[in-house]
Amino acid sequence: xxxxxxxxxxxxxxTLPEKPVRFDLRPAMPDVGLFPRKAWAxxxxxxxxxxxxxxxxxxxxxGSPILRSALADYLGRVRGLVxxxxxxxITSGFAEGRALACVVLQAVGVRRVAVEDPGYSDWIAVDKxxxxxxxxxxxxxxxxxxxxxxxxxxxxxxxxxxxxxxxGVLSASRRQRxxxxxxxxxxxxxxxxxxxxxxxxxxxxxALQGLAADRVIYAGTASKTLAPALRxxxxxxxxxLVAPMDAELRRWKEGSPRIExxxxxxxxxxxxxxxxxxxxxxIYRDRRDLLLGFLKRELPxxxxxxxxxxxxVTVRLPPHFTAANEAGVVAFLRDRGLATEGLGRYTExxxxxxxxxxxxxxxxxxxxxxxxxxxxxxxxxxxxxLP
Amino acid sequence: xxxxxxxxxxxxxxTLPEKPVRFDLRPAMPDVGLFPRKAWAxxxxxxxxxxxxxxxxxxxxxGSPILRSALADYLGRVRGLVxxxxxxxITSGFAEGRALACVVLQAVGVRRVAVEDPGYSDWIAVDKxxxxxxxxxxxxxxxxxxxxxxxxxxxxxxxxxxxxxxxGVLSASRRQRxxxxxxxxxxxxxxxxxxxxxxxxxxxxxALQGLAADRVIYAGTASKTLAPALRxxxxxxxxxLVAPMDAELRRWKEGSPRIExxxxxxxxxxxxxxxxxxxxxxIYRDRRDLLLGFLKRELPxxxxxxxxxxxxVTVRLPPHFTAANEAGVVAFLRDRGLATEGLGRYTExxxxxxxxxxxxxxxxxxxxxxxxxxxxxxxxxxxxxLP
Numbered sequence: 017x018x019x020x021x022x023x024x025x026x027x028x029x030x031t032l033p034e035k036p037v038r039f040d041l042r043p044a045m046p047d048v049g050l051f052p053r054k055a056w057a058x059x060x061x062x063x064x065x066x067x068x069x070x071x072x073x074x075x076x077x078x079g080s081p082i083l084r085s086a087l088a089d090y091l092g093r094v095r096g097l098v099x100x101x102x103x104x105x106i107t108s109g110f111a112e113g114r115a116l117a118c119v120v121l122q123a124v125g126v127r128r129v130a131v132e133d134p135g136y137s138d139w140i141a142v143d144k145x146x147x148x149x150x151x152x153x154x155x156x157x158x159x160x161x162x163x164x165x166x167x168x169x170x171x172x173x174x175x176x177x178x179x180x181x182x183x184g185v186l187s188a189s190r191r192q193r194x195x196x197x198x199x200x201x202x203x204x205x206x207x208x209x210x211x212x213x214x215x216x217x218x219x220x221x222x223a224l225q226g227l228a229a230d231r232v233i234y235a236g237t238a239s240k241t242l243a244p245a246l247r248x249x250x251x252x253x254x255x256x257l258v259a260p261m262d263a264e265l266r267r268w269k270e271g272s273p274r275i276e277x278x279x280x281x282x283x284x285x286x287x288x289x290x291x292x293x294x295x296x297x298x299i300y301r302d303r304r305d306l307l308l309g310f311l312k313r314e315l316p317x318x319x320x321x322x323x324x325x326x327x328x329v330t331v332r333l334p335p336h337f338t339a340a341n342e343a344g345v346v347a348f349l350r351d352r353g354l355a356t357e358g359l360g361r362y363t364e365x366x367x368x369x370x371x372x373x374x375x376x377x378x379x380x381x382x383x384x385x386x387x388x389x390x391x392x393x394x395x396x397x398x399x400x401x402l403p
Numbered sequence: 404x405x406x407x408x409x410x411x412x413x414x415x416x417x418t419l420p421e422k423p424v425r426f427d428l429r430p431a432m433p434d435v436g437l438f439p440r441k442a443w444a445x446x447x448x449x450x451x452x453x454x455x456x457x458x459x460x461x462x463x464x465x466g467s468p469i470l471r472s473a474l475a476d477y478l479g480r481v482r483g484l485v486x487x488x489x490x491x492x493i494t495s496g497f498a499e500g501r502a503l504a505c506v507v508l509q510a511v512g513v514r515r516v517a518v519e520d521p522g523y524s525d526w527i528a529v530d531k532x533x534x535x536x537x538x539x540x541x542x543x544x545x546x547x548x549x550x551x552x553x554x555x556x557x558x559x560x561x562x563x564x565x566x567x568x569x570x571g572v573l574s575a576s577r578r579q580r581x582x583x584x585x586x587x588x589x590x591x592x593x594x595x596x597x598x599x600x601x602x603x604x605x606x607x608x609x610a611l612q613g614l615a616a617d618r619v620i621y622a623g624t625a626s627k628t629l630a631p632a633l634r635x636x637x638x639x640x641x642x643x644l645v646a647p648m649d650a651e652l653r654r655w656k657e658g659s660p661r662i663e664x665x666x667x668x669x670x671x672x673x674x675x676x677x678x679x680x681x682x683x684x685x686i687y688r689d690r691r692d693l694l695l696g697f698l699k700r701e702l703p704x705x706x707x708x709x710x711x712x713x714x715x716v717t718v719r720l721p722p723h724f725t726a727a728n729e730a731g732v733v734a735f736l737r738d739r740g741l742a743t744e745g746l747g748r749y750t751e752x753x754x755x756x757x758x759x760x761x762x763x764x765x766x767x768x769x770x771x772x773x774x775x776x777x778x779x780x781x782x783x784x785x786x787x788x789l790p
Binding site: 045048049051053060061064065067069071072074075108109111112115138140141144239243244246247248267268269271272273274275276 | 654658
């Protein structure tokens with residue numbers, strides 16, 4: 017998912033050398049230490065052996081037919097998508113998928129798009145496509161659909177399954193209103209389903225695309241389920257956007273790397289992908305429970321949001337905290353080797369409660385206690401009444 | 404190389420089902436049947452084992468530091484490039500490299516670009532970047548540099564090592580004039596070094612970039628040397644264009660697939676890449692000699708161009724052949740299961756001698772004789788005086 021992605025990759029490039037990170041609690045990074053190296057190497061070997069020489073040439077612009085077919089099955093079964101292979105496009109992760117979707121929306125006449133606030137930290141793909149962003153507030157039930165409709169935007173970019181970064185799930189009633197709007201007004205929405213696979217307490221929520229397959233561009237990725245370094249993602253595109261997507265893609269590429277696509281398809285078709293996800297879900301849930309336990313012990317006065325899914329939780333800071341207090345906590349922690357993020361990274365709106373986002377994708381169990389104690393000390397030091 | 408790439412991939416999509424291809428003599432496709440599967444699978448395994456978990460996250464936007472370092476060595480040694488890793492960008496094959504280069508040229512103020520005529524068959528990446536093409540003729544010494552300069556274009560896209568599709572090598576005197584112009588006028592040129600590795604009779608010609616590293620965007624690819632399905636290419640960018648390239652890339656991607664990049668680096672660093680190229684060079688040279696032998700026997704009256712390098716030769720049709728005759732020969736052959744291409748695919752200029760491009764990348768030795776006999780019959784049937 018690009019918000020996390022852009023975030024994770026950028027600090028090293030943007031800033032001067034910082035203190036080394038001892039505790040990395042930034043959101044939206046999976047535990048790449050548990051990447052299934054053996055299964056992947058074996059899947060690569062099997063995919064390469066199975067590939068006829070004729071498929072080592074320039075491939076299908078939309079991606080390997082084998083992976084697109086495996087994804088159609090997987091997304092239909094696990095996420096409730098309407099996804100025949102002809103409307104699936106393989107991308108270089110979510111980043112390329114979002115950039116392409118924005119260009120295609122612009123090509124079919126969209127100018128203003130509603131976006132979540134707080135939402136992504138990086139809007140370059142939206143802005144460079146010539147789209148105008150209209151921020152819409154979110155709460156624990158996802159984006160405010162009434163306000164979205166009131167913007168009269170011609171499209172939207174949303175994270176309905178687990179709003180990034182707050183963590184709400186778009187409620188059933190909002191989904192219904194959104195679908196009605198999409199269909200009555202012939203609008204399009206980009207659904208970023210970035211961590212749908214990691215859901216711990218709730219029943220799984222199906223993708224929005226399953227309710228409005230002709231109005232939703234669905235974006236998924238293997239970055240969270242396997243590893244960002246694979247750079248494998250996918251778009252499922254409404255039929256009227258397939259031809260514009262082909263036209264844009266022809267400018268940029270001659271298909272995607274074939275062997276890795278077929279390796280992923282192999283993992284999906286043999287059940288190894290599901291097994292890996294079940295294993296990771298257990299590990300992340302246990303680690304989240306540990307994190308929640310420490311948060312409850314060290315910071316019982318603060319409420320936690322968005323813990324039912326994903327790879328981070330949201331800590332709501334005390335009511336009197338300002339954006340400056342929040343930034344102060346983040347800087348205080350960073351100075352002590354703990355990397356986390358505040359709401360300020362994801363919004364320009366200074367009103368409302370302040371928040372910290374605590375990722376547990378890549379922190380060792382043993383580091384959670386010391387991290388949360390440090391966090392508590394930081395919050396306390398900024399919570400003191402000003403002299 | 405995109406000309407061939409675009410060409411090879413598109414016919415199946417653009418046209419209705421055709422007769423099956425028995426003899427595939429289209430240019431610009433390597434012999435993917437000889438892709439080193441074992442070496443590649445082994446390199447993937449070694450690269451994955453060597454990769455620390457921290458490198459399985461979101462990677463460097465410009466590509467793997469390991470591959471960029473291996474390429475700096477390789478390109479310096481084999482192609483005479485000035486190529487430190489900081490100016491190297493890994494791309495999804497030449498297609499993405501060209502598209503990015505065009506956008507970056509536009510971003511630094513270039514509007515009109517000189518292009519080779521005949522040249523690429525697909526200009527979508529140039530046109531969509533907002534660049535205006537100014538066609539400049541080519542001959543057996545490559546693009547006519549005096550005419551290029553006379554266009555007053557602000558940049559150029561050229562194939563100096565082996566002009567595509569005619570096959571000329573940009574002469575030393577033209578290189579000098581071109582470099583002088585680039586430096587005096589602060590112009591940029593995209594050098595597509597698409598099949599520099601396959602050179603049979605001549606001494607290797609160094610890349611133009613080695614003569615003007617601050618004015619040349621160099622583009623290379625593994626599509627011809629290994630297989631198009633890998634989607635691995637690279638750009639070497641003048642220092643003033645590094646930041647604009649970073650800015651554009653941030654819109655599209657979070658780096659490139661890491662494991663495959665390091666696998667290619669492993670092949671380069673261990674000498675396996677050089678060994679594979681030596682082997683392929685022998686095979687292609689022998690196959691070319693066989694092809695030239697049949698052409699001399701069956702069509703002794705026609706002259707052959709561009710045979711000293713690359714994966715195709717150019718057959719110059721008899722002087723009275725028109726564009727319609729040439730298209731007739733191509734259609735006649737295609738109807739009989741032989742796929743080849745005429746000059747008409749690569750130019751809109753109807754004057755001058757007509758040509759056929761005969762690729763030998765993917766034809767079996769045993770099929771060369773029958774193919775050339777069929778070709779000779781086609782040329783003869785169109786060479787008969789009209790009644």
